[in-house]
Structure formats: C-alpha cells, structure tokens
Amino acid sequence: MTTLTLSDAHALVVAAMTTVGHTPDDAVVIADHLLDCELRGLAFGGLARAVSITERIRATTQAPRPIEIVRETSVSATLDGGDQVGYLVGMRALELATEKARAHGISVVGARNTWYTGMFSHYLEKAAAAGLAGVIAGSGPAVVAPHGGTEGRFGTNPIAFGFPAEPTPVIWDIGTSAVMYGEVVLKARLGEELKPGQAYDAAGSPTSDPGAALAGAFGVWGGHKGSGLAAVVQLLGMMSGAAADPPGISDCGFFVLLVDPAALTDPDDYRRRVTEFAASIRATRPVEGGRAVRVPFDRSAACREETLRRGTIDVPETVVAALREAAHE
The missing domain is CATH 3.30.1370.60 (Malate/L-lactate/L-sulpholactate dehydrogenase, NADPH binding domain)
Incomplete structure (x- = not known):
C-alpha cells in the first residue's frame, strides 16, 4: 500500500483526468467524487476507478461529444x-x-x-x-x-x-x-479472489476468479x-x-x-420529523451482544469524518503507479 495525503490523492486524479482529455474543471468534478468514495471506505470506487476511466478513454476511438x-x-x-x-x-x-x-x-x-x-x-x-x-x-x-x-x-x-x-x-x-463491478475489476488488478457464491464463469459454474467472473456473470x-x-x-x-x-x-x-x-408539507417540519425518526431508529435496543443500531448513511458519514481527521488514505501500489504513469503521459 502507498499512503497519500488527501490533497496529493486529489491532485493525482486531477492530473490523470486532464492528461486523458478532461478540462481542469471537469477533472475536479471527477476527482471530488472519487475521493469521496475513498473517504467513505469504498476504495473500489475511488482512485482505482480513475485507472479504469483512463483505460476506457484510451480504448475508445471516437472522442466524446458535449452533453x-x-x-x-x-x-x-x-x-x-x-x-x-x-x-x-x-x-x-x-x-x-x-x-x-x-x-x-x-x-x-x-x-x-x-x-x-x-x-x-x-x-x-x-x-x-x-x-x-x-x-x-x-x-x-x-x-x-x-x-x-x-x-x-x-x-x-x-x-x-x-x-x-x-x-x-x-x-x-x-x-x-452480489458484488459490484468496480470491486471485481480491483480484485482482478490485485490478484485477489471473490467470495464464494458471488459469480459464475462463462460456462455457468461458480467461480471465485474475478477474470472468469468478468467473462461470465455476477x-x-x-x-x-x-x-x-x-x-x-x-x-x-x-x-x-x-x-x-x-x-x-x-x-x-x-x-x-x-x-x-x-x-406536500412544511419542509422544516418534515426535516425535523425525519431527524427524530432517524434518532428513534438509532435508539432501538440492539440484539444481545450486538452493536448499536445504525441508520443508512451513518457508516459512510462516520468513516468520512475519521478519514478527514486522519488526512491520509492507503491506496494499492499498482493503482498509484498506474495513475502516476497516466498523469505523466
């Protein structure tokens, strides 16, 4: 793993995105999104996805058109x-x-x-x-x-x-x-296996090989x-x-x-009632020996806050090397 500061990680993605043809403003939009994934512990959607973007753009013969x-x-x-x-x-x-x-x-x-x-x-x-x-x-x-x-x-x-x-x-x-596309691609890059039951190969047999899964089905x-x-x-x-x-x-x-x-209703009152409802879910008595009950997005918000406090992320060396190569082409 390579440890990057958040600012260095963002700058690396921006550099790679501009090198493959995005405007500086568009590169920032992409980098903001990918870094948010990293902040929230979803590495397969973070800098690894930037590598996939560069690969897809290089493999496409026709230039994109305006939205x-x-x-x-x-x-x-x-x-x-x-x-x-x-x-x-x-x-x-x-x-x-x-x-x-x-x-x-x-x-x-x-x-x-x-x-x-x-x-x-x-x-x-x-x-x-x-x-x-x-x-x-x-x-x-x-x-x-x-x-x-x-x-x-x-x-x-x-x-x-x-x-x-x-x-x-x-x-x-x-x-x-059962498994997201980006997770399978990242595991293929890193030589890791999928969990049992997540995918099938082209012949329809269960597989833990991400390459076989990409040629078959999830x-x-x-x-x-x-x-x-x-x-x-x-x-x-x-x-x-x-x-x-x-x-x-x-x-x-x-x-x-x-x-x-x-x-439909008073928007401030609705926000208050949603907030109270979420609090009531968190206050639910957990099962014996279990963790506190969470509301959807609680994990993401907590993980992001902790990553921001730490100020760094750990990225696979192969991903960092590929992005640095793309950024300096």
Whole structure:
C-alpha cells in the first residue's frame, strides 16, 4: 500500500483526468467524487476507478461529444451524455433536476449514453443539502444473472433514496448485485479472489476468479426479491432511452426523481420529523451482544469524518503507479 495525503490523492486524479482529455474543471468534478468514495471506505470506487476511466478513454476511438438535452418539459428532461464519463453526466442531471424541483416541486431527469455514474449517495447528499428528497436508479451492461440463472441479463443496477435530516441526511444506497463491478475489476488488478457464491464463469459454474467472473456473470443480491428489484432498476434506467444490454462499458441509464417536501408539507417540519425518526431508529435496543443500531448513511458519514481527521488514505501500489504513469503521459 502507498499512503497519500488527501490533497496529493486529489491532485493525482486531477492530473490523470486532464492528461486523458478532461478540462481542469471537469477533472475536479471527477476527482471530488472519487475521493469521496475513498473517504467513505469504498476504495473500489475511488482512485482505482480513475485507472479504469483512463483505460476506457484510451480504448475508445471516437472522442466524446458535449452533453445535450434532447427532450425537456418544465419538470423533466432527458440528456444524451455524448459518451462522457458518468460523473459529469450525473452532476449535470442532478443540477437540472434540482433546478426544476425547486421551481415546480418535483422533477424527473434521465440520462443515457454514459458510463461509470459512480456512487449515487454522492448526488443525493447534495440534493438533501438543498432540502430535497429523491431517488436515483441506474441501469447498465448485462453482467448480473437473475435469481436462478447463470447468464447476465441486467447491470449491477444501484438504487438510492435520500431524505434531508440533521446532522446528516438519511440515504440508502445499494447495488443489486452480489458484488459490484468496480470491486471485481480491483480484485482482478490485485490478484485477489471473490467470495464464494458471488459469480459464475462463462460456462455457468461458480467461480471465485474475478477474470472468469468478468467473462461470465455476477450473482444477484437478495435472492428473488433482489432480482426483482434489479429488473425494475434496469427498466427505470432504460426510461432514458438507454439500451437493455449495451455493449461493453457504455450507454448506462441514469434516472433521477427529486421532490421538494414543500410541495406536500412544511419542509422544516418534515426535516425535523425525519431527524427524530432517524434518532428513534438509532435508539432501538440492539440484539444481545450486538452493536448499536445504525441508520443508512451513518457508516459512510462516520468513516468520512475519521478519514478527514486522519488526512491520509492507503491506496494499492499498482493503482498509484498506474495513475502516476497516466498523469505523466
């Protein structure tokens, strides 16, 4: 492992992103998102993902196009991401959805033709800070097998819900696969194995080899219930016009629905009641010998606070070396 200060880690990602063609401002947006993943203990979505971004850009022959609004009403919009990385497209979708929800009480924005949309709680935390509640869902390439199957039919398909509260929002953010794509890629880079039951090889046999899993399919999270949720998330992402089974790392669907509580109730009172409800969950008597009960996002917030206090992160040497090489090309 290589220990990096937070500022050095951020600067390294910015340098790598600008070297592969992003503007300085866009590079900062990407770096902010990836570093937030690192702060919250999700290393597979942090600097390791920056390596994957550089690899994907190098392997693409056509340059990305500007993000474009292709359909719009007062409360909705559809974006064509122009094959831009999803951290940029997702932020544009969030900004547009926030603007419309503030003006009209509710908004829905979809985006297609993008990839690597990242950690949905990163977007919903910003929405909650603006006083909005919402849901974000995302579809992707068919790498996850439905319950009872061994062939990919939908993406890792994250879905997240966010609600304003104090001192932190309540955000539930999950992937609907047994293992996330970024985790598998990182384990392949590091020569590590997957946990039993997480994936199948191309022949449909269970595998712990991440390379075989990438050529085969991942398992679904939550049995038949998780499989149903994953299918629904795929359909929400497809509402933007994204393909059901896009080739490679491309054409992910991104679906954002935001609601201003003021459209339905007193927003300050709602925030207070959400805060009190969250406190009541934390105050639940735990099982004997168990830890204190947590609310969704508590772990992320605590981990981020501790990492910020420490001021450093530990990153695999292979990841740091790849980023330094990319930054100096």
